[in-house]
Each structure stands twice: as structure tokens, then as C-alpha cells.
Amino acid sequence: MITVRTVVDRVGPTLLHALHLPDESAAVTDVVIAEPAATTPGAGDLVLGVAVPDADAAVALLKDSARREATAVLIKAPVAHEPAVRGAARRAGIGLIEVHEATAWAQLVWLLRTVLDAEADESDTLEADPAAGDLFRLADAVASVVDAPVTIEDTNSRVLAYSARQDLTDPARVATIVGRRIPDDVLARFRSRGVFRDLTRGRQTIFVPGQKDGTLPRLIAPVRMGGELLGSMWAVVDGPVPDERAAAFADTAPVVALHLLRRRAHSDVRRRAYAEVLRELLHGEAGPRKAVAELGLTEQPHRVVVIDTPGGDTLDGEGMRLALLERLSQGIGRQPVAAEHAGLLYAVVPETGGAGAWPELRSALEDMQSGPKAGEVRAAAGGAYELGELPASRTEADEALGLLRAGIVQGRTVTFDEVWTPLTLHRTATAARSANVTALGPLRTLVEHDQAHGTEYVDTLYHWLRHPGDPRSAAAALQVHPNTLRYRMRKLLELAGLDLDDPDVRLALVAQLLTLRWS
Numbered sequence: 001m002i003t004v005r006t007v008v009d010r011v012g013p014t015l016l017h018a019l020h021l022p023d024e025s026a027a028v029t030d031v032v033i034a035e036p037a038a039t040t041p042g043a044g045d046l047v048l049g050v051a052v053p054d055a056d057a058a059v060a061l062l063k064d065s066a067r068r069e070a071t072a073v074l075i076k077a078p079v080a081h082e083p084a085v086r087g088a089a090r091r092a093g094i095g096l097i098e099v100h101e102a103t104a105w106a107q108l109v110w111l112l113r114t115v116l117d118a119e120a121d122e123s124d125t126l127e128a129d130p131a132a133g134d135l136f137r138l139a140d141a142v143a144s145v146v147d148a149p150v151t152i153e154d155t156n157s158r159v160l161a162y163s164a165r166q167d168l169t170d171p172a173r174v175a176t177i178v179g180r181r182i183p184d185d186v187l188a189r190f191r192s193r194g195v196f197r198d199l200t201r202g203r204q205t206i207f208v209p210g211q212k213d214g215t216l217p218r219l220i221a222p223v224r225m226g227g228e229l230l231g232s233m234w235a236v237v238d239g240p241v242p243d244e245r246a247a248a249f250a251d252t253a254p255v256v257a258l259h260l261l262r263r264r265a266h267s268d269v270r271r272r273a274y275a276e277v278l279r280e281l282l283h284g285e286a287g288p289r290k291a292v293a294e295l296g297l298t299e300q301p302h303r304v305v306v307i308d309t310p311g312g313d314t315l316d317g318e319g320m321r322l323a324l325l326e327r328l329s330q331g332i333g334r335q336p337v338a339a340e341h342a343g344l345l346y347a348v349v350p351e352t353g354g355a356g357a358w359p360e361l362r363s364a365l366e367d368m369q370s371g372p373k374a375g376e377v378r379a380a381a382g383g384a385y386e387l388g389e390l391p392a393s394r395t396e397a398d399e400a401l402g403l404l405r406a407g408i409v410q411g412r413t414v415t416f417d418e419v420w421t422p423l424t425l426h427r428t429a430t431a432a433r434s435a436n437v438t439a440l441g442p443l444r445t446l447v448e449h450d451q452a453h454g455t456e457y458v459d460t461l462y463h464w465l466r467h468p469g470d471p472r473s474a475a476a477a478l479q480v481h482p483n484t485l486r487y488r489m490r491k492l493l494e495l496a497g498l499d500l501d502d503p504d505v506r507l508a509l510v511a512q513l514l515t516l517r518w519s
Helices: 004-011 055-067 083-092 105-119 131-146 171-179 184-192 195-200 243-251 253-282 288-295 315-331 358-367 387-406 416-434 443-453 457-466 471-478 482-496 503-518
Strands: 016-020 030-033 045-048 072-076 095-099 150-154 159-162 206-208 218-225 228-236 302-308 337-341 344-350 378-381 413-415
Touching: 004 016, 004 095, 004 105, 004 253, 016 083, 030 105, 045 055, 045 105, 055 072, 055 083, 083 095, 105 253, 131 150, 131 159, 131 228, 131 243, 131 253, 150 171, 159 171, 171 184, 184 195, 195 206, 195 218, 195 228, 218 243, 218 253, 228 253, 243 253, 253 288, 253 337, 253 344, 253 387, 288 387, 302 358, 302 387, 344 358, 344 387, 358 378, 358 413, 378 387, 387 413, 387 416, 413 416, 416 503, 443 457, 443 482, 443 503, 457 471, 457 482, 457 503, 471 482
Parallel strands: 030 045, 045 072, 072 095, 378 413
Antiparallel strands: 016 095, 150 159, 150 228, 206 218, 218 228, 302 344, 302 378, 337 344
């Protein structure tokens, strides 16, 4: 339910002013136009006095609307201010709202219906976003207020909706509409003029003069709700805009904010639903048919990609994951099926197929490696499997990410198939650790000697075995002179009594040393 006071406040004082509201909490159900052949007003309606030429006609409309239990009548100035009209509203017990004289009735109808629609409950939050079409209609309504073509954009300068009459603009606006965001070079020019700084500082409107390259002037208004910047409205104008019209343009921002919040809520609900189905799929609890129907996946091999961002479970970490999820969802051509889980991001992407496939996602992730925090993002992809076998791909992705986190594998993005060598060694070491193989034989003597005397016999033996017959390479890995390496080898062989001529001894020592190093 939305009240008459809420409607007046959200449309804004530039267009509407309440002269008499006997019950500010009275509910509003619809908007009707009081003119010949128009809909008859009913209970809870806002009645627009479009065909009210004088005070007598206004009084008659007020009486009729009160009899039909309408909530309020909207009449333009100066008729609304007539003492007879205001007195009739008080006696009838019905609301009287003044409409600014310059307001177009068509524009007001759109704004009022937008406010009412924004309050309506979603009938099914998993269907296509019902607010999208309304936002385009709202852009048309805002354009009629400022008498100029308008775009509604989010905080990342992506176009969410645009009005008609874009043919009357300039190449920069055309490129913005086609690309669905402000082009980078145009963005840089507006940024250099301080436009985005002013948007964050709470200014009501911002006027940007025309530029030498032919870019026409812009009138810009921030869209806020509860102190949060949700986006902005951009009107292409001929020149400086009169204060009154600029104020009317700014007054439409709360209505736009309602729609942006509605879109966000819808998106969040849908994203949570997708995330739940995705988690079921990755844990083997959802079959291929459900994945195709609810996640939009296709019947082809897919990979699971796990993305690790810095910050862990802190607010910064959560914020970075959400920002990255948004960027991935918007920026790589095809929205990946992605969700946050256990402090990580998981995405399911096709193995091949261009936009949205693993090669493109990998390229996008590598392009993000800039800045002190973005450079810490790591991503690992499991093998390519049919939809019913994606839990195996998730397990592989997690294991490959573990190698990246431990520094065993260098780089920022890896595929499970590419790291089979370190994976083999890591699995071998993990199994050997469970069997406590490092406690067997004379290796324990070298470990205890290193701990007691600060020697490096264990590392020396590892690199000697890793570079068989190549003492120079082994010495280089240890960053010592080859003679130092030979001296250490003589001492440790005397201490441990090892027979390195026996190939089985060498193999056993390699298994033990791998276990020590990778534990």
C-alpha cells in the first residue's frame, strides 16, 4: 500500500503541492483522468482534473470524487488556490493537490503510475525483470520534464534505459546508446571536468557546457536513495537550462531511484536463486536437466572456475568479491553462471564457444590484474566435463587453486590440465605424509642435525637428488659454491650412512624429501 503523502513526496514539490490532505495515510490505488469519456473515479483513486477550466468545475469535480470515495483530486494552479475550491475540498473531506501550472498532464500520469508500480509486489521474482520496460517508459517521462533526450545510467556509467528522440543528440550519445555505456574517451573528458566528483558530493544538478569536438551540453542529476548514489540521469540539452526546469528534472530522481532499487532487489533475489541451484549442481545434488532449465546452461562440456580474492571474510574481501561478480556478469559478453560460496567465487563456463567460454573468462581475469589488490586475484579451472560430472571439475578447480595459494604453481590463472606435474608430486607427498614415511630410515638423523646445529643437509640432499649428475645446477639452486655443495654432501653421507649408489635408496629419499617440503 502507498499513501497519498508518499505519492506527493516522491513526485516532488516542483510538480505537486498538497493544499489539503484530511488523511495523509489514505491509500492510493490508481490514477484516473477526469475528462469526457475517461474512466470514472473509484475508491482510493487519484483524480486528475485535466478538463477543469475554472473554480466552478473544480468544485463540482471535488464533490463527485468525494462521493465516489476517491482519495484526492489534482488541479492545476491557479484554479487550485481559489478559496471556493479549497473550501469545497475541506467540506467534502477529500484531498486537494495543486499541480504546477507548467506541468504536462501526460508527464504527470507517467510519474504517478511509476510511483504506484514501484510499490507493487512482484508476482514472480524469478521471471524476466518487470521493471526494465517501466524504466524505459520512465526515461520518456523524465525527458518530457526536461524537454530533452535522456539516459538513465548506473554508477559504472552503463546505460540502463533511454528515452525517445535520441536522433536529436550527438555522436557521443549515439555511441553510448549503441555500446550501452559511455565510451572511455568521452568518460575521460567528463571525468576531467569533475562531473563524477560532483555527482558524489550531493549536488542537485550538474551542467556541462558543449565541447569543441561537437559534444552537446549535458544536464546531469544524481539518483540517490537513503544517502546512497544509485546512478544518474543525463539529458542532452541545447544550452543552459532554466532553474525551474532543472529543478523539475532533479525532482524526478526519487522516482527513478525507486525503480533502480526495485531492479536491484529483483536481481538479488534471482542471483540468490541461481546461486542455490549452482551449489546443488557443484555438489551433485542437481541434475543436468535442472541446470539447463534454471541456469541456462547448454548440453556441452563445461569447466568449474574458482576465483580467490584478497580480504577473506572481511568487509573489504566481501566487497571485492561482489564487485568482481558484478564485473564478470556484465563485462565478458555472455553472463557466466556464477555465485559466491564459502568466501570464494565459483563460475560454470563452457569449454568453447566464444563469448563467456573459459578462454574469454581467463583473458578477462588476466586483464584485471592491475592495482595492489586486483593483482592478488587468483583463479583455477577444473577439467571440462559433461553437466552431470561437474562436481569432479569443482574438486579439480579447488585442488589447483590450493597450488596457487601455496605458491607451488606460479601465476594468477591456471587450468587443472596444465598443472599435472606439481599435482602428481603434491598428491604423492600427501599420501606419504599420511603413511608417516619421513620417520623411516636415516633421513630423521639429518633433520635432527639441521635443527640442532643450523646446517642445511636436508635441502642439500634434496637438490643433489633433483639435479642428478649436475652439481653446478644443484649448487645454483642452493645459492652456494659447488665446492660447498660437495663438502656438505661428504659430511651428510658420513653422518647418515647413506648409499646413494642404490637407485631404490634414491627413490625412497625423493619421496621422503618431497613429503617434508610439501607438508
